[in-house]
Structure formats: structure tokens, C-alpha cells
Amino acid sequence: MVNLQSKNLNIGYQSGKKSKAIAEDLNFNLEKGKLTCLLGPNGVGKSTLIKTIMGQVSPLGGEIFLEGKPLTFYSQKALAKKIAVVLTEKITTGNLTVGQLVALGRIPHTGWLGKLSIEDQNKVEQAISQTHIGYIRNQPLSECSDGQLQKTMIARAMAQDGEILILDEPTAHLDLVNRFEIMHLLRKIAKESKKAVLVVTHDLEIAIEAADVFWLMQCGQPLVTGLPEDLIINGQINLLLPSDRLSFNPKSGKVQPKIDEFAIQIEGPEATVQWVQAALKKHISIDKLQTVQIRVEENPLRILLKQGEMEKEFLGIGGLLEFLD
């Protein structure tokens, strides 16, 4: 089910008669029940695209359709009932509790005093339970961690109850566990609530794991869309890495240097060798390693170094680095 669609969309900013195009000819379909991740380098126009979809910036050309009707057909108020957002802006208000902030999401649906009806309260409860923040609902925002705050902002957007949820870098500033949790929470929301969820992120690895659809944005190139796995196999994922030095390794699912110029041979168990190599690569210049042979043993860790006639033994990588440096 297509929820949001664009045809030959040109985005950018208009000031007076001058207009600054940022990205051109974008075509996409945002679908219900799917988690879509928008990836691309800084400055490529991801935030502008979001603002354009939100109706805060007018497109320079082309059109966006929301449920079959052009975006301009909707008033700002009507749009607020369709699209909810989580932005990168930090919330500075400390005098609200988590529950109160979530309730603010009902603003487009309430009367002029903002009084919550039974239905409004139900939606707020639902959003709070779906994001698992019931335990902090009476906590002031000033006492929330970044992870809790982000979940609260997601709950607020859920309470706004649009069919479309847009999040601008929801996992920035978060620790590993929280990044993972937030992405999977968003996936769950897409699946269970049948919402179209669009996430701007730089977390490639977690995105590959959680996303249904990838949109890849790159300067001066058309938007590439598809299943993340497909994009990996056909190599289009490398669009994100235009530099010669980095490439995506389909085997490990990680970004790494394209040419492994660092080819020092180390004998030993693979996992240990990998990290010894990584440490040497980081700290020691290659020419110092031309004359040495290294072998590692596990349990307990021993690193054996041979340089001509001399042999040395280390109990950790630190010692080895100190010796070589």
C-alpha cells in the first residue's frame, strides 16, 4: 500500500527570486507497514526532503501525493493529523513530565483548550505502552536520559496518530543498546500499527538489520530505492561510500578500507589475529613491520615476535605496540 508518493520532485530553498536546488528528480513511494531508512552523506538534502514532505518547505518542482491527493490539497492542520515527526531539535522544556509531553501529541485533535477526550487519553496510553515508557510517565523531562527522551518523543509522535511517522536521526547521540532498541521499536511500530515509518539515519549496520526498504541519496544522482539486502548484493550500497578508500564488505556487513594495504601475516586463531592486526594498523607504520614475524597463541594470550635472531614474548597487545613503537 502506497501512502506517500513523489513524482520528479525537486527540492531546495527559495528566497525571493533566487532558488537553490538541493536535490532533483526524486521519485519514491513510502509504504504502509514498512520501515524505510533514508541514508546519505551530510548535506545531501535529507532534512530538506523531510521538511518538504512535512509541507514546511515548498518543492521547487514536481509533486508529492499523500494518499493519492497532492500535498498542497491538505491544510497545515489536516497534514498534522496525517504526518507526525521526531526531529533532531533538542527539547529544552524541563517543566513537563514524560506523560504530559506525550499528551502534547494530541494537539491537532483537541479543541481550543487542548482538553483530552477519552479517545485522546486512550491514544496517549497506547503510545506510552507501545514505547514501554510507562515506568517514567511522571518523571520530569529534565531527569530523563537521552534514550528515554527519544522514546518519549517517539511516543508523542505516535500519539499524534498520523499514518506516516518521520524521524530525523533518532539514534544520534545514543548508546549502542539504545540505538538497537529504537530501531527495532520503530520496526515494530511499522508492523503492528501499519504505519509508514521513514527514518533518516547514519547507522548503516543497524539499518540493514531493521529496515524493509532503503532509500539511498547521493549528490547529483537519482534516489536509489530497494530492499537493503538487494542493494548490498548488487553493490549499489557503495553509493554511500563515494571515496576510493572505503567500501562495504558484503560478507561482514561492515564498512572497511577498500584496499587492504596492510598485509602483515600473523599466525594464530583468526579472531585474535584480526584484533592484533587492527591494533598494529592503527599504531605502527608499515615499514617497521617489514622485518618481523608475529605469531599469537590463545588461552592465555601470548604474542610471539621474531625479528632476525631475536625472539620476544608479550602477554598483551599493549606490550607489543610499546616494543615496536
Add this chain to the structure above:
Amino acid sequence: MKNKSPNTILFASGLFLCILVFWVNLSIGSVAIPVGEVIGRFFGQEFSKRSWETIVIGYRLPKAFTAILAGITLSISGLQMQTFFRNPLAGPFVLGISSGAGLGVALLIMAGSAFGWSVYSGGLGLWAIIISASAGAVLVLLLMSLTAWKVKDSMTLLIVGLMFGSAVSALISLLAFFSNAEQLKLFTVWSMGSLGSTQTNQLIGFLIASLIGIIPMMLMLKSYNAMLLGEAYAESMGVNINKLRWTMIISTGILAGSATAFCGPIAFIGIAVPHMARLVFRTGDHSVLFPASALIGAIVLLVCDAISQLPGSAQTLPINAVTSLVGAPMVIWLILRRNFSKEF
């Protein structure tokens, strides 16, 4: 939002306190009248001295009502400014409203003495001051509206407002420099504020102006709540920022402008009271903060007025000095005691 019952208790006790302070305010002055007698008068008893009737009903009652109205209008315009500009130190006068009113009055005093009539020559003189102060405030208001029409960024608007304020203040200084001692004294007295110069006629005018100024704010309560999350979020929740900016400028212009016109510039109430409301009611919800600020504003200005009467002496202090003396330590205490950025 939740927690209805503690708020009801707070409002009820606030209202009670307000009435109490109101009566105490009426009893204090160069002639001390027992509070019991004042309260009795409101329940149909007569004063034991005839002269007290004239003092309380003819002079102190309009003054107390003026204090209440000024407290309400200044606090509510301060609340709007702070939320709209997302700035805890914004107040009703950051857009230059009081400077504009001051310019109007300064011009009046200069012109008045040039044409040979005194501004304080009775009821007409009072209205002349009120009208010229309003004209000055409206002029600045128009300039600000024009700016708001051109400039879409709130921070730019705030800076332009501050610039207008200092430019107009500079004009006033120039006028003061070229005026004689008597004119200077007149203007200085006006700029120290006075709650006592309004009589029943003016009070009705003040009341009508306040009601007109309060209506736009009441219609926008929900939008102000959305503004707690910043402009971008507010827009995403269907708030028309442009409309809000206009109603904010018009509402605060009328509220702060009329307060300045009727009482002269009164400092600090507009900045300090919204913070007190947040502190006491522990909420960011404007449907609570709006009545709370109004109530606390009325109480605080009644108290300041009572202090300015210097109970037990025939002297009175200028109200502006008292509000600043009470307000400055208040704001300092707030900043030191609580982390502003976290609590605001």
C-alpha cells in the same frame, strides 16, 4: 493534562490569598485603617469614621483594582513572550513597548510646557498622558508588526525589538537632555510608575483594554503549549506560526501598552511572575499557567503596592522601584536555586 485536584487547591488558596492581600492593601496607607473595618465594609457595615469611606472607596479601591489589572496584564504578556521566544528572560517590554509609551509621554510633556499647560492639571491631563503613552506603544507595535511581516525568524524579531527599544530610549534621552528641570521631573515621576493616578473612568478604560488583550492569548493557549517543543514541532502539529506571532505581538502590545499607559512602566512583574507560576504549579501547560500567572501577578503587585505605601509613614515609594527591589532578588534567587535551562 493530569493532576487536576492539587491545582484546584492551589487556585483556591491563591484566590483566597488574593482577596486577603486586597483587603490588607486597602487598609494600608498614610492613614491606617484596621483590616477588620475594611472587610466589614464589604459585608455591608459602615466605617466608624466618615473620612475612611472617601479614602478607601474614592482613592484606595481604584488603586487596588489598578494594581490587580496591571499585575494580570503584565504577567500574561510576559508569559506569552517567554514561551514564544523560548527565552526565560523575555518580558513584556522586550519588543520596546514601554520605551514607545515613554517616548509618547516625553513628547507630551515637552509639547505641554511649550504650549503652556500643565500635564497634571486634572482629569484631562491624565487622559492626555494615557493617550500619548498608548500612541507611543501603538507606534512601536506597528513597527514590530511590520518587522514581523518581513522577518520570519523569531530570534531576529527579538533582536530587532531590543534594538527598537534602545533606539527609542535614546530618543527619550535626547528629549530629556533638551528639557528643563520641571519637565524632567515630570517625566521622571511618570517613569517611576504610579498605580494611584487612575480614577474610575480610567479604570474602566484599562479594564476594557485588558479584556481585548487577553482574548487573543486565550484563543492561542493550545498553540503556546505546542510552542514548548519549539517552532518546528509546533508547525508539525498544525500550529500556524505566523498567526501565532501576530496574535502574540498584538496581545502583548495591547496588554503591556495599556499597563504602561495607565501606570507608567512597571518593571520585573512581567519577567518574574511567569516563573513564579511555573515554580508553584510545576507545569508547562498554558491552560494552567495563564490563570496562574494572572493570579500571582495580581497578588504580587498588590503586595508591592502595599510595601510602597510604607505602612506607618506618610511617605510613598515609587511603585517601579519597589517592583524592581522585590523582583530583582526574586529573579536572582530563581536563577541560583534552579537550573533555568532545565526548568524553563
